[in-house]
Amino acid sequence: MEQDIKLLKGNEAVAEAAIRCGCDGYFGYPITPQSEIMETLMQLEPWKTTGMVVLQAESEVAAINMVYGGAGCGKRVMTSSSSPGMSLKQEGLSYMAGADLPGLVVSVMRGGPGLGTIQSSQADYFQTVKGGGHGDYKMITLAPASVQEMADFTVLGFELAFKYNIVSVVLADGIIGQMMEKVQLPPYQKRLTNDEIREKYPWATLGKPANRKPNVITSLELDSALMEQRNLNLQKKYKEIEKNEVRYEEIACEDAEYLLVAFGSSARICQKTVELAREKGIKLGLFRPITLFPFPTNEIYAYTNTVKAILTVELNAGQMVEDVRLAVNGTIPVEHYGRMGGIVPTAEEILEVTEKLIAK
Amino acid sequence: MTTKDIIKPENLVYAKPSVMNNNTMHYCPGCSHGVIHKLIAEVIGEMGIQDKAIGVAPVGCAVFAYNYLDIDWHEAAHGRAPAVATGIKRLLPDNYVFTYQGDGDLAAIGTAETIHACNRGENIAIFFVNNGIYGMTGGQMAPTTLLGMKTSTCPSGRQEDLNGFPLPITTLVAQLEGTRYVTRQSVHTANAVKKAKKAIRKALENSAEGKGTSFVEFVSTCNAGWKMSPAEANTWMEKNMIPVYPIGDLKDK
Ligand SMILES: Cc1ncc(C[n+]2csc(CCOP(=O)(O)OP(=O)(O)O)c2C)c(N)n1
Ligand code: SF4
Ligand SMILES: [Mg+2]
Numbered sequence: 001m002e003q004d005i006k007l008l009k010g011n012e013a014v015a016e017a018a019i020r021c022g023c024d025g026y027f028g029y030p031i032t033p034q035s036e037i038m039e040t041l042m043q044l045e046p047w048k049t050t051g052m053v054v055l056q057a058e059s060e061v062a063a064i065n066m067v068y069g070g071a072g073c074g075k076r077v078m079t080s081s082s083s084p085g086m087s088l089k090q091e092g093l094s095y096m097a098g099a100d101l102p103g104l105v106v107s108v109m110r111g112g113p114g115l116g117t118i119q120s121s122q123a124d125y126f127q128t129v130k131g132g133g134h135g136d137y138k139m140i141t142l143a144p145a146s147v148q149e150m151a152d153f154t155v156l157g158f159e160l161a162f163k164y165n166i167v168s169v170v171l172a173d174g175i176i177g178q179m180m181e182k183v184q185l186p187p188y189q190k191r192l193t194n195d196e197i198r199e200k201y202p203w204a205t206l207g208k209p210a211n212r213k214p215n216v217i218t219s220l221e222l223d224s225a226l227m228e229q230r231n232l233n234l235q236k237k238y239k240e241i242e243k244n245e246v247r248y249e250e251i252a253c254e255d256a257e258y259l260l261v262a263f264g265s266s267a268r269i270c271q272k273t274v275e276l277a278r279e280k281g282i283k284l285g286l287f288r289p290i291t292l293f294p295f296p297t298n299e300i301y302a303y304t305n306t307v308k309a310i311l312t313v314e315l316n317a318g319q320m321v322e323d324v325r326l327a328v329n330g331t332i333p334v335e336h337y338g339r340m341g342g343i344v345p346t347a348e349e350i351l352e353v354t355e356k357l358i359a360k
Numbered sequence: 361m362t363t364k365d366i367i368k369p370e371n372l373v374y375a376k377p378s379v380m381n382n383n384t385m386h387y388c389p390g391c392s393h394g395v396i397h398k399l400i401a402e403v404i405g406e407m408g409i410q411d412k413a414i415g416v417a418p419v420g421c422a423v424f425a426y427n428y429l430d431i432d433w434h435e436a437a438h439g440r441a442p443a444v445a446t447g448i449k450r451l452l453p454d455n456y457v458f459t460y461q462g463d464g465d466l467a468a469i470g471t472a473e474t475i476h477a478c479n480r481g482e483n484i485a486i487f488f489v490n491n492g493i494y495g496m497t498g499g500q501m502a503p504t505t506l507l508g509m510k511t512s513t514c515p516s517g518r519q520e521d522l523n524g525f526p527l528p529i530t531t532l533v534a535q536l537e538g539t540r541y542v543t544r545q546s547v548h549t550a551n552a553v554k555k556a557k558k559a560i561r562k563a564l565e566n567s568a569e570g571k572g573t574s575f576v577e578f579v580s581t582c583n584a585g586w587k588m589s590p591a592e593a594n595t596w597m598e599k600n601m602i603p604v605y606p607i608g609d610l611k612d613k
Contacts, residue, residue: 025451053450057443058476065440065473069416069447072434077447095437194452205432205448207412207455216426218417218435 004185010150010177013185014080014106014170015040017151018052021158022189023104024075025053027066029085032118033174034108037080050191060085064092064105071101072217074197074204076158080106082174083124084115086132093167094133097234098219100203102161104154105139106170108177109315111342119342120174122264125319128171129292136231138238140168140245141292143263147181149290155186160245162201164237171292173315175265175344238294247290248299252278256285258358259303261324262313263289265344270313272347277354284354292320300327310334311357313350333360377401379410383427390590392580393422395547396489399557400460401429403564413456413564414448416441420462421495421582439470442477445484449567456564458485463504464494467529471503474529481538481572485563488530488575491582492601499585503527506604511585526604530577534610540572542611546579546602548594572613579605 008016014037018026028038038056046052053070057063063079070077081089086107096103107128111121124132131137140160142153150172157168197204205215221227249267252274253259262270267288277284287303289296303310309332312321321336328334337353339345365371379401387394404413410431417425419438426433436444441459449457466474466488477484493511494500500513504526508517518526534542541563545556556578563574579601583593 025447027447055446055450057446058472061440062443062446062473062476065437065443066447066450068436068440069434069444070451071447072444073414073448073451075451077451091437092440099435205414205434206452207414208430208432209411214426214430214432216433216435218426218433220423220435 006183006185007180008147008183009036009180010144010147010172011036011108012040013147013151013183014154015044016185017154018078019044019046019050020186020188021155022050022076022191023052023078023158024191025055025070025077026079027055027057027063027077028079029057029060029063029081031082031085033110033120033177034080034082034106037106052191060088061092064089067103068092068096068101071096071103072099072205074201074206076162076191078104078106080108082108082110083112083121086124086127090133093139094135094137095219096167097137097139098135099217100165101167101217102165103167104157104161104170105167106154106172109171109173111340117342118174120265120315120344121340121342122173122266122315123317123319123340124171125292125314125316128169137234138293140164140166140241141171142168143171143290143292144176145264145267145288146176147179147183150176151183151185164241166237166241171264173265242294245291246294246296246299248296249288249290251286251288253285253287253303255283256306257283257308258285258354259307259310260284260286260313260350260354261289261300261310261320262286263292263320266313266315269345269347270350273350273354276347276351282355282358289320295323295327297323297327300324301329304328304331307332309357311354312336313345314338315344316340377405379405379429379431381428381430385428386424387421388584390581390583390593391421392491392547392578393489395553396487396556396578397425397428399547399553399560400487403557403561404429404431407561407564409456409564412454413458414452416445416448416457416459418459418461418465420465422460422462422489423496425460439465439468440473441465442470442473442482442484442486446477446480446482449482449484453483456567458487458564458567460487461489462495463488463490463492463502467503467527471529475533475536478533478573478575479536479538481540483567483570483572485567485574485576487560487563488577489580490577490605491580491585493582493585495582495585503529506600528605530575530605530610533575538572539575539611540613541566541574543575543609544577544579544605544607546597546607548581548597577605579607
């Protein structure tokens with residue numbers, strides 16, 4: 001029997017989990033710090049076992065359009081990239097949103113702008129959560145803080161994508177992609193057959209049988225009234241997702257007087273800050289949004305009665321902090337602490353900033 | 361013979377292909393797109409592959425190709441059709457997958473996708489409508505616009521020092537190991553139409569055999585963009601386009 005518990009890098013865990021959860025195809029282009037995803041897939045050769053297709057594309061642009069093609073056929077297809085490559089995928093992501101296509105994208109952030117650095121960063125929060133491509137659209141965004149969650153969210157990302165016909169993004173950063181931890185891999189799930197896809201996803205293009213109309217995957221609609229309706233349908237879907245799919249973690253929050261809000265690798269560091277603060281008798285808690293869209297707005301607002309101030313900690317100049325401020329809506333002060341360019345703050349550094357905030 | 365006699369089924373010698381529906385086409389009268397659509401529809405019908413064909417429409421005048429042929433379609437982003445078709449064909453190897461693209465789509469913004477799909481030898485058919493102009497956006501210069509040819513973005517004619525040379529993309533892809541069948545056709549005479557139809561059939565048949573990419577260029581007219589009558593456009597094409605893009609097979613492995 002193949003081992004289900006392994007010591008893996010975050011990126012490797014994505015590859016293993018994808019094969020196991022019945023993924024039909026991966027299309028990607030190498031870029032640090034996520035190249036291990038395609039490398040691991042190429043080593044594991046899933047086309048010989050589950051039949052999963054793995055293809056190195058000529059660019060991120062081509063890769064996301066291959067995903068568009070596969071997704072239109074009702075297949076579970078994915079791609080992965082990092083910041084400069086994610087910029088190139090935005091066109092395809094917008095088209096997928098416009099055509100209501102499900103798919104999985106693993107985005108392992110590095111520092112920017114431009115070619116920036118291969119070191120870790122969380123500077124693509126806006127790009128991912130606010131819709132980096134054109135048009136009013138959103139993508140479900142899951143922020144893993146461990147190798148385990150890299151595996152789990154690969155599976156969950158596909159599930160949510162097909163539940164809502166939407167793109168799911170696993171938004172990690174270089175630290176989560178590269179670090180090694182013990183991980184419990186998901187059980188094997190069979191890939192769907194074409195007949196099962198026809199049954200489950202009647203919109204899928206598998207060839208038109210005589211008894212149905214042609215299926216067309218398109219985002220184009222020149223009639224303004226119909227195009228507005230398409231947009232309204234998208235917004236309705238996003239509302240539904242906001243209602244059902246908010247996920248978050250609370251650490252030492254019950255009696256907290258001050259709150260750190262952080263996601264991904266920043267949250268891992270903040271966990272240590274909370275321990276250090278508690279040793280000093282400071283009632284500090286950590287709220288970790290797991291879904292960045294849908295954002296845990298109400299859940300954060302609920303703390304405004306008991307918490308005196310919030311500090312968001314991000315590896316960027318202040319992006320998620322805007323959503324936290326919107327959530328508390330002026331009721332309590334919200335400050336941001338961020339490091340950029342691949343610099344990662346220490347737990348002690350964050351504690352110092354927290355103590356200054358408390359002293360204010 | 362009266363009209364009544366003529367329309368009796370036994371006297372019919374020509375009919376609309378069954379794969380083609382009754383939607384009113386948006387193409388300008390005289391445009392090559394309509395003829396090429398009809399030929400593809402005929403071949404799909406004659407091959408009996410309506411339930412297995414998946415088309416990928418471009419961004420260009422043929423963006424609505426999916427409105428006319430009753431098969432499953434994807435509408436791709438501008439230039440990305442070969443990548444979209446790659447995704448489809450890799451996951452549905454038993455289907456007949458083809459792209460339908462204009463010159464701007466295939467040989468400017470989508471050059472990388474075209475070259476690499478051909479170089480990987482994707483088992484798809486690529487139908488390439490070369491009218492030497494951006495028809496849809498109102499007649500701007502295309503990569504295949506001839507030297508001296510006037511368009512709205514080269515109003516005094518394409519100049520090599522400013523705009524470079526017409527891109528012979530078909531000649532280029534014929535050099536690649538991944539292509540199996542590369543041909544240049546046209547649809548401006550009855551004879552040309554017959555040959556073009558054969559090429560379409562060969563390309564689609566090849567794509568099922570798994571031996572590489574088939575690429576069919578149609579040297580075409582855009583009478584609206586060229587600001588000519590359909591008849592003038594045909595004459596102009598014969599005189600000016602075909603010498604630069606000569607008709608015939610470039611490769612047949
Ligand atoms: C990314 C992007 N850039 C530009 C356009 C605008 N655009 C639409 S069609 C087209 C050119 C199409 O020309 P061609 O491919 O030759 O097709 P034709 O209309 O001549 O058949 C352009 C530039 C677009 N839709 N998307
Ligand atoms: S603009 Fe040109 S290519 Fe487009 S439909 Fe009219 S004639 Fe055809
Ligand atoms: Mg053109």
